[in-house]
Amino acid sequence: MNESVRIHERLARLAVCLSGCFALIVAMVGDAIAEPLTTTRVSGPVTVIVSLEPEQPVIGDPVKLTIEVTAEKDVEVLMPDFGSALNRFSIVDFAPRQTIDDDGRTVATQTYRLDPPSSGPQVIPPILIEYVDRREGKTPAPEGLDAYEILTDRMKFTVESVLPEGTTNELKPPLGRLEPITPSQIPKRTGAIVAAVIVGLAVLAAGVFYWNKRGRKERRRSAFEIADASLQKLLQTPRQTEEQIDLFYVQLTAIIRQYIEDRFDMRAPELTTEEFLASISRSPDFSSEHQSLLRDFLRHADLVKFAGATPSSDEMTRSIDTAKRFLNETRQGGEGDGR
Numbered sequence: 001m002n003e004s005v006r007i008h009e010r011l012a013r014l015a016v017c018l019s020g021c022f023a024l025i026v027a028m029v030g031d032a033i034a035e036p037l038t039t040t041r042v043s044g045p046v047t048v049i050v051s052l053e054p055e056q057p058v059i060g061d062p063v064k065l066t067i068e069v070t071a072e073k074d075v076e077v078l079m080p081d082f083g084s085a086l087n088r089f090s091i092v093d094f095a096p097r098q099t100i101d102d103d104g105r106t107v108a109t110q111t112y113r114l115d116p117p118s119s120g121p122q123v124i125p126p127i128l129i130e131y132v133d134r135r136e137g138k139t140p141a142p143e144g145l146d147a148y149e150i151l152t153d154r155m156k157f158t159v160e161s162v163l164p165e166g167t168t169n170e171l172k173p174p175l176g177r178l179e180p181i182t183p184s185q186i187p188k189r190t191g192a193i194v195a196a197v198i199v200g201l202a203v204l205a206a207g208v209f210y211w212n213k214r215g216r217k218e219r220r221r222s223a224f225e226i227a228d229a230s231l232q233k234l235l236q237t238p239r240q241t242e243e244q245i246d247l248f249y250v251q252l253t254a255i256i257r258q259y260i261e262d263r264f265d266m267r268a269p270e271l272t273t274e275e276f277l278a279s280i281s282r283s284p285d286f287s288s289e290h291q292s293l294l295r296d297f298l299r300h301a302d303l304v305k306f307a308g309a310t311p312s313s314d315e316m317t318r319s320i321d322t323a324k325r326f327l328n329e330t331r332q333g334g335e336g337d338g339r
Contacts (some may be wrong), residue, residue, distance in 0.1 A: 045072035073104035080129035090115040124155035223262035224331035
């Protein structure tokens, strides 16, 4: 058998192998289609439905996130800003829409197509929706606030890998072992093609690295902006009664934990205080001073939230100052940024 025939035979075997892999991927994508994951929150005259589909996507496939808000007549809905709380995902597409149904109710929707960053467990963070009740005889907003607030539930889902369970990284030829091709068997133009492919892959890898690095910086910078805006808004709420103080500390610690998750890619909101403190003690992102700062801050907050302790005015001021100091010293590009 001459060399040309042998080369064509090897190429045919390679084509069969690639077509088999493609068929496997297509079958897995088809199996991944499922009913959407849905959560519902109701607050007075407003109903919020958040849905995600498919519930178990495959890596590489965008997911569709839909936020649908239905409000009674004369209730003004304030939808979240574009991309709010979705910084960890790449936004492929966005479509807002607002209509009035036959009963005069406002139906506002925001539809996102999101690209998950990796396979494995993923989370859609809580999303804030606000509304003003302008119905006759109703209070437009809670005392001290501009609008009522609805915080959606956290949605957890899993992005599947394209590799089925039980497989390994070892690749085996489906039609037997192929003999190595010697340099003399390679057509003259093949070397140039291989060189061009290598250069192209190198340029692509450099581009991916640059954009990933830039994306991480943007997410970290926006993490501070979101946390700072949430803190400034929280500081406008009343803190006179025991219930108001308890809610204040719940929201204050939630702001710091969410900031840490967005800024340092840690799953801070899901951890208990002790689990969280243990995780930051092992992280190179936190100095010993910041670890001590967070330890005192969170344990004092736990006493208020869970032990019924009533903080003094000075203690509340110290908690607020601690939160501000931590945000400013760890913000991306800030003077105290140790990264």
